[in-house]
Amino acid sequence: MRRVGVLTGGGDAPGLNAVIRALVKRLQAEKIEVIGFRNGYKGLVQGEFQVLHGQAISGILPRGGTILGTSNRDNPFNFHGEDRFEDCVRHAEALGLECIVVIGGEGSLAVASMCVERGLPMIGVPKTIDNDLHATDQTFGYDTAVSIATEALDRLHTTAESHHRVMVLEVMGRYAGWIAVASGLAGGADAILIPEIPFTLEAVAAKVNQRREAGKPFSIIVVAEGARTPEGELVVKQTVAGSHDPKRLGGIGQYVATRLEAMTGLESRVTVLGHLQRGGSPTAYDRILASRYGIAAAELAINRTYGEVVVLQNGIITHVPIKDVGGKVRPVPVDGELVRAARAIGISFGDA
Amino acid sequence: MRRVGVLTGGGDAPGLNAVIRALVKRLQAEKIEVIGFRNGYKGLVQGEFQVLHGQAISGILPRGGTILGTSNRDNPFNFHGEDRFEDCVRHAEALGLECIVVIGGEGSLAVASMCVERGLPMIGVPKTIDNDLHATDQTFGYDTAVSIATEALDRLHTTAESHHRVMVLEVMGRYAGWIAVASGLAGGADAILIPEIPFTLEAVAAKVNQRREAGKPFSIIVVAEGARTPEGELVVKQTVAGSHDPKRLGGIGQYVATRLEAMTGLESRVTVLGHLQRGGSPTAYDRILASRYGIAAAELAINRTYGEVVVLQNGIITHVPIKDVGGKVRPVPVDGELVRAARAIGISFGDA
Amino acid sequence: MRRVGVLTGGGDAPGLNAVIRALVKRLQAEKIEVIGFRNGYKGLVQGEFQVLHGQAISGILPRGGTILGTSNRDNPFNFHGEDRFEDCVRHAEALGLECIVVIGGEGSLAVASMCVERGLPMIGVPKTIDNDLHATDQTFGYDTAVSIATEALDRLHTTAESHHRVMVLEVMGRYAGWIAVASGLAGGADAILIPEIPFTLEAVAAKVNQRREAGKPFSIIVVAEGARTPEGELVVKQTVAGSHDPKRLGGIGQYVATRLEAMTGLESRVTVLGHLQRGGSPTAYDRILASRYGIAAAELAINRTYGEVVVLQNGIITHVPIKDVGGKVRPVPVDGELVRAARAIGISFGDA
Amino acid sequence: MRRVGVLTGGGDAPGLNAVIRALVKRLQAEKIEVIGFRNGYKGLVQGEFQVLHGQAISGILPRGGTILGTSNRDNPFNFHGEDRFEDCVRHAEALGLECIVVIGGEGSLAVASMCVERGLPMIGVPKTIDNDLHATDQTFGYDTAVSIATEALDRLHTTAESHHRVMVLEVMGRYAGWIAVASGLAGGADAILIPEIPFTLEAVAAKVNQRREAGKPFSIIVVAEGARTPEGELVVKQTVAGSHDPKRLGGIGQYVATRLEAMTGLESRVTVLGHLQRGGSPTAYDRILASRYGIAAAELAINRTYGEVVVLQNGIITHVPIKDVGGKVRPVPVDGELVRAARAIGISFGDA
Structure with a gap:
């Protein structure tokens, strides 16, 4: 059975659960199992995870926060002073993961980009309440x-x-x-x-x-x-x-x-x-946008297209390389x- | 003093007041006075109106409905069986109106198009909860x-x-x-x-x-x-x-x-x-979209560009001829x- | 270990989960385990239940509906034409239940009253959106x-x-x-x-x-x-x-x-x-009232006081015999x- | 024509407009005209007021704040260092007011009590978000x-x-x-x-x-x-x-x-x-409670019962002398x- 991982990093944003739900639903239809890591990169480093069955995602669409938990600062390349990247690789391999979907802000995506460079396949979903991410026209949670x-x-x-x-x-x-x-x-x-x-x-x-x-x-x-x-x-x-x-x-x-x-x-x-x-139930708009992101990330995983971030451009969900995402703020x-x-x-x- | 009229026609939609408020605020800045007709085309036919001073639009942004009242079926060209278009012209001239802004659905805009053809300058703002108007990507009230x-x-x-x-x-x-x-x-x-x-x-x-x-x-x-x-x-x-x-x-x-x-x-x-x-306070999204429509209609009035409808296309507010609006539904x-x-x-x- | 059962019967009402949560929390503090029957009396008849651990009630306070499921018409004394009361007794005894808390409307409480008469200890919590139950000044869900x-x-x-x-x-x-x-x-x-x-x-x-x-x-x-x-x-x-x-x-x-x-x-x-x-998240008022009912029912269970319904009278939660509850509507x-x-x-x- | 005054003092609370609306509606039915003073006692001192016709109170039930404006600190007996009580009396007499209804917290009601003592007939309606007023079981705005x-x-x-x-x-x-x-x-x-x-x-x-x-x-x-x-x-x-x-x-x-x-x-x-x-639309509960207070204050005015504050006691709206209200907090x-x-x-x- 094919398997894909997912984690949420950085500050919580309304719509995280909608992304997770859509991702799992889309992958389930292809018989791909989804493994959710707990508390952002920390769960990947320490091997804390859960299988995301249908029951796990039932009823989460209207809920704020993230059922996976998140973490603001953990970075596998500097995890309390140590480079723990190899632990991430080991856990991903042990679980037979084809890739890991990271839902996070600029920091989390920068880490994902480094992971990709060092050989761990990843797919990004952009997240920031502030709506200031350079690569995408709008982020969920902002509405x-x-x-x-x-x-x-x-x-x-x-x-x-x-x-x-x-x-x-x-x-x-x-x-x-x-x-x-x-x-x-x-x-x-x-x-x-x-x-x-x-x-x-x-x-x-x-x-x-x-x-x-x-x-x-x-x-x-x-x-x-x-x-x-x-x-x-x-x-x-x-x-x-x-x-x-x-x-x-x-x-x-x-x-x-x-x-x-x-x-x-x-x-x-x-x-x-x-x-x-940043708390509480997402608006209808954000639930739809977040679901579209989750589905698009699932499509990339299905097609084994890694190292990309799904983005919204001119009303269409598409994708760009993770490495092009960071470093630039999108000002008003x-x-x-x-x-x-x-x-x-x-x-x-x-x-x- | 320059003067512009405004009326709301058809079913009410959240955001009508936001359009009116933005229109009046923008025109006030140009020292253009706004006359609001009561209850859609009926007010134009019968000469029922009010001057929209600052006080009239104070606090209306979050409110549903329309402070002008509306009417679902009245049509100056067939007003209870009579063609009352000349009454409309007479009232507009008596008030010294340069043009009239019509905020309405396909029916109201079709009437506006006929008025334009017969020489009464009008500007349209599209309105439908159903979001199915051909000429525009999104209508206020839908969100x-x-x-x-x-x-x-x-x-x-x-x-x-x-x-x-x-x-x-x-x-x-x-x-x-x-x-x-x-x-x-x-x-x-x-x-x-x-x-x-x-x-x-x-x-x-x-x-x-x-x-x-x-x-x-x-x-x-x-x-x-x-x-x-x-x-x-x-x-x-x-x-x-x-x-x-x-x-x-x-x-x-x-x-x-x-x-x-x-x-x-x-x-x-x-x-x-x-x-x-269709009732109640508009969402933040609809308040913004409606305000943008109102401002764009005011710009047309300021520039004496008549016979146009303001529309949203690819995220930008622009305008198209009123006569091109009707007759086609925009399906999903x-x-x-x-x-x-x-x-x-x-x-x-x-x-x- | 002491054990108590609970079921929800009749139409759903905002606050059912708040009653369940408060009941379980109060009984847990006394080391009494709570068994929840699925889908009202049907679960009691058919022996479908779940243990209500802390995890089961986590996060349910703001949620509408009932995590136990409910059933509008099932009656152990006439269960699809059969008297299945003995099955209820058998399941209660097999689980070692001291009593069963029934959260329900007039119909469910009338059944509870019959159960009590025939020797199955029960405690009632009144529920009706309509607020028309004779014995109590206010029911949760009404606000x-x-x-x-x-x-x-x-x-x-x-x-x-x-x-x-x-x-x-x-x-x-x-x-x-x-x-x-x-x-x-x-x-x-x-x-x-x-x-x-x-x-x-x-x-x-x-x-x-x-x-x-x-x-x-x-x-x-x-x-x-x-x-x-x-x-x-x-x-x-x-x-x-x-x-x-x-x-x-x-x-x-x-x-x-x-x-x-x-x-x-x-x-x-x-x-x-x-x-x-009747759907959706209960108001703050209903969450508090429902919690008070749940706690009061727990106190009765702790003290082994059966055959009573908790009620609100003059602002105070007290209790009256189940058999006195039914048959009379409380009109405006x-x-x-x-x-x-x-x-x-x-x-x-x-x-x- | 009989005439009654009204003012709102102290911090705003959701429900103030509901009190005003109910008061005016009840008094209108008795052909008693209501005069609203602007910005609390300041309007009474300075003679700033408006007649509260039906139009003035139309649509205000769901709105937060107070259409009369309020003032946190103004006190006729020490108005920027001066005793301006006689100005209040003069304005009340000039308008032919039988009495003045004061909707306010402990401070505003203490001032009302002094006015009563010095011969200006007043009726109080208690207001505090904090719900800590001694004389009444619940205040509007609290819910x-x-x-x-x-x-x-x-x-x-x-x-x-x-x-x-x-x-x-x-x-x-x-x-x-x-x-x-x-x-x-x-x-x-x-x-x-x-x-x-x-x-x-x-x-x-x-x-x-x-x-x-x-x-x-x-x-x-x-x-x-x-x-x-x-x-x-x-x-x-x-x-x-x-x-x-x-x-x-x-x-x-x-x-x-x-x-x-x-x-x-x-x-x-x-x-x-x-x-x-303290801002925004009052809950249904507060709108009802505030309306009941407004009606009860109107009844006192109709019956020329002055020097009283309307209060809620054991679910019933009744009244107590204004002078008994102050000085004691109602703790949890x-x-x-x-x-x-x-x-x-x-x-x-x-x-x-």
């Missing part, structure tokens, strides 16, 4: 994250309006502002601050004041966690004020809220969405239609 | 309808599994099965019946029985309201059994459930989603990736 | 059903208002109108029709017309499936028009919509919520605060 | 907050399980832990930390470790913002580490997560729900059924 952020903005709107406040929502997006732009558009934000467009507090405060003068003494600001002023690092330094852990003691959202309150005189509050963006085009649309209806990016 | 249908399937799953039942969900789609295919994929359906692929009850029953034999004595069937057997009309005749109103006394979903229960011995229940698919490609993906994970279309 | 119906009303509102329609929502409640009254209040209905208060179409049409005259040419009507005119049966006869299956070919909701359209001239549409009311008090509150804000019950 | 916190826990669960993490959710509850206990029960928390029961980190870490040893290397902790160790203030001091604003730079949730990670070696993450708990009973139920299914309160 869900945008939906959750939009729902949060709907909630903050009523408080902002009732209290005449500036409500700041900090969303994910360290290197690219996709979630911020999409949820800001969908949630009726007044300003959207993203890494791609450095902002000044003066411009944001001007937008808030302009609204107040027009009889709307409240504003909604969406801030990607990677948003920055033209001076960049300065912001972070001011924010953390003697702390050694900027992420934990108030990020960019807190900074923006604190400063806007001082500059506009309007009460300002920050909400950091954090982990709420600053002159693209989304940003222009946002500006066209009066949303400020804090740059003027 | 919301798919989300609602998927959520319904999630609910029916627990009952199906607990009771060992066949649960049939009838969704919209008289001429094309987009909602059925997408929600069936996202909701884990076992069979999807759509107008594009005639089904036999024998094939559906075979799928249900095959699952039972595999230890899963329950199944989920999604049926588009326009699904049909190869014999077509016969089904409807059997269904209505002496009634004069097939839509009201049990449609195709009821027919499928009744017959499957007889054929498989498993209890079968139907749920007709009906109006629940029966050999396209979506259908193949569904088949690849074992979903039956009742055709084998 | 979820009300929430779903309210969400449906929110959706129908936008369509009603946009289209100037009468939207009729038929909800559950054959003998009592709890869901209709609560969702009607929460969803802003204009009329609520329930079994406890016979309605006339004239009174409902008068309400619709009065609203139209006040500038609101749309109305929302909630109809419990058991609502009736003073003539009662007549309605059903008119509805089914020669059919042998009134439930399937348009119920009371369809009747009301059809007649209101004729009487008021306003387009009227019906939505039958059906199974959507027609002069109680809820109905008076509804009338106070202008909601019609169709009786004046 | 919605619990629902939102429970949904957040559902999302965090999938991440906790996929990543083998400790996920900490900080919810509201400075003086009482109602939201924490209810959402913790409904969301399947492993530990719940509330002001009423001082916790030790050792006990919480022991719970986490015990789960890990039982094969569950992840845990969910709900922390009320007012939770504290037996040493109390010490915690806050350690948390803020030189800051002057403990609320902003990491509260109790952050403290618990940071320390648990150090003590257990498991990655720990905190999510602060914050304003997301540490030996009550809720806490005992939570303990019974293995939830730790960090006290053993």
Whole structure:
């Protein structure tokens, strides 16, 4: 019997289970058995796995997280200081695996690329909530994250309006502002601050004041966690004020809220969405996209086409070499239609 | 001051208000005033309208329906038997309107096309929950309808599994099965019946029985309201059994459930989603798509480009002549990736 | 080791899994093992069961349905025509069960009462979406059903208002109108029709017309499936028009919509919520109430107190003899605060 | 024509609009006109108001926030340093108001009590998300907050399980832990930390470790913002580490997560729900409860019964003197059924 392995690596994203389910269903139809490694590469290194029978994948389509578990940092080539790649090869051979499907972000796919180079056949499925992977037009989990952020903005709107406040929502997006732009558009934000467009507090405060003068003494600001002023690092330094852990003691959202309150005189509050963006049931859109990725990865495995990553390009699922995936972020085009649309209806990016 | 009119026609769809809001916001920035006609073409015929100031569009982004009201059947060229087109022209001229933006389905856009031919400048924004409009790759409201249908399937799953039942969900789609295919994929359906692929009850029953034999004595069937057997009309005749109103006394979903229960011995229940698919708050995706349409229509109005419909093609918002929109349905490609993906994970279309 | 059995009977309700989980968790703490019978009394008759270890109940709190499966009609005293009670006793004894916890509606509890009389120790947990069980102030699943119906009303509102329609929502409640009254209040209905208060179409049409005259040419009507005119049966006869299956070919909701359209001239549409009311994830309220019931049933089992049903009375979980539960419906008090509150804000019950 | 005023004070809560709507609807039926003051007591002091016609309250039932606006700190007896009570009286008299209905928390009701004492007739409606008001069994908004916190826990669960993490959710509850206990029960928390029961980190870490040893290397902790160790203030001091604003730079949730990670070696993450708990559409339960409060306040106004607050006691809406409302928090009973139920299914309160 033919056999294929699968593992999920990096942060969880809504849709991981949909990929796994579609992969297993498609391979089962070809009588190919699927072995799931536990907790990302760690399971491959340590030989922890389970056979993914039909029962294992029953009912998982609407569920968040990953039934396989994941791991953020484990790397077979530097596993707690050791190169454990040979253990991976040994486990794969012992199980008779033809290849291993890796569902993961840039880090996990870079590891997969090295595995392929050193002779362990792998197939990649791209994953990042942030939607900033260079090789693919859209990643699963992103639509869900945008939906959750939009729902949060709907909630903050009523408080902002009732209290005449500036409500700041900090969303994910360290290197690219996709979630911020999409949820800001969908949630009726007044300003959207993203890494791609450095902002000044003066411009944001001007937008808030302009609204107040027009009889709307409240504003909604969406801030990607990677948003920055033209001076960049300065912001972070001011924010953390003697702390050694900027992420934990108030990020960019807190900074923006604190400063806007001082500059506009309007009460300002920050909400950091954090982990709420990546948990829970995927949207219909993400379930379909994730299923398509899983099926496409299965087709590659069936046809013994290794070293490729399945990607979405112009609405079609296709594939590109794993080694071409990494190293480049896909930013929000600053002159693209989304940003222009946002500006066209009066949303400020804090740059003027 | 420049002035532009707007009206919404046909069935309501989530995102109508987002189109209106974006249109008004974009035109306001150009100091163009927007006049909204009440209840579709009826308001244009009868001269019922309101000025859409900023206050009128405040807070409408997340709301379903249309703040302008709509009307399903009114047509200025045959308004209760009379040609009232000249009244429309008169009202438009009296208000000093440069053009009128019509947000509507195939019927409303066909009327707009006739208006253009007879000299009343119009711009179209396509609308149909069913996503089956020929000229555009996607319509707003569709993603919301798919989300609602998927959520319904999630609910029916627990009952199906607990009771060992066949649960049939009838969704919209008289001429094309987009909602059925997408929600069936996202909701884990076992069979999807759509107008594009005639089904036999024998094939559906075979799928249900095959699952039972595999230890899963329950199944989920999604049926588009326009699904049909190869014999077509016969089904409807059997269904209505002496009634004069097939839509009201049990449609195709009821027919499928009744017959499957007889054929498989498993209890079968139907749920007709009906109006629940088109009401309520639009998804983030639909809010963005609708806003993009609204902005694009505003750009046409600003540039005095009339007689065009804004459309989405390959991810880009562009425009085509109104007169090219009608008459052709955009079916689900029966050999396209979506259908193949569904088949690849074992979903039956009742055709084998 | 002490051992206790559990089964779920009758229609599924959101919260069944929460009861099972709390029961098992509480009994595990006392080192009592729990045996779950499959598919209601059928599993007890036929000896189909599973041991409910910690893994079996992991993650089930937010899930609808019942992991044990259920069965609507099976009765050990008349199991396909045979009295199979002795098989139940035999299986219980073979497993060394001290008692069996039955989570079910009036029918399932009546069977439990007979079992107790004939010497098989049982404990009951009441279940009915309809909230109409005599012995208890509230049943789990009801709050979820009300929430779903309210969400449906929110959706129908936008369509009603946009289209100037009468939207009729038929909800559950054959003998009592709890869901209709609560969702009607929460969803802003204009009329609520329930079994406890016979309605006339004239009174409902008068309400619709009065609203139209006040500038609101749309109305929302909630109809419990058991609502009736003073003539009662007549309605059903008119509805089914020669059919042998009134439930399937348009119920009371369809009747009301059809007649209101004729009487008021306003387009009227019906939505039958059906199974959507009982599936899916329970509300926080229902999860807590169901957990409390499960814990209380466990306490009875620990203390070897049999023949009792756990109930909610004045906010406190207590218990009453199983034999006192059946035979009486708990109607909505027609002069109680809820109905008076509804009338106070202008909601019609169709009786004046 | 008789006239009554209304204002909303303090933090917004889901259901405020439902109270206003029911109040106006009930009074309209008696031909009593309602005047709404803008932004809490500020509008009463400054004479900013609007007449609440039918149109003003149309469609507000499902909306969060308050259409009247609110204000957190304004007090007529100390309005930016001045006693402006006489302005309130003057405005009330000029408008011919018989009384003013104040919908607010302990602070707003204390002000109302002083107004009553000094001769301005007032009626109170209690409001607090935290559900900790002494005089009433439940406040509107609480059920919605619990629902939102429970949904957040559902999302965090999938991440906790996929990543083998400790996920900490900080919810509201400075003086009482109602939201924490209810959402913790409904969301399947492993530990719940509330002001009423001082916790030790050792006990919480022991719970986490015990789960890990039982094969569950992840845990969910709900922390009320007012939770504290037996040493109390010490915690806050350690948390803020030189800051002057403990609320902003990491509260109790952050403290618990940071320390648990150090003590257990498991990655720990905190999510602060914050304003997301109080915004957005109220649950069906809260809409009904809020409507009942609004109707009861209207009845008092109709009968010219002033100086009273409407309250819920044993399931019945009744009223008590405003002056009896303040000064006492209603804590979660540490030996009550809720806490005992939570303990019974293995939830730790960090006290053993």
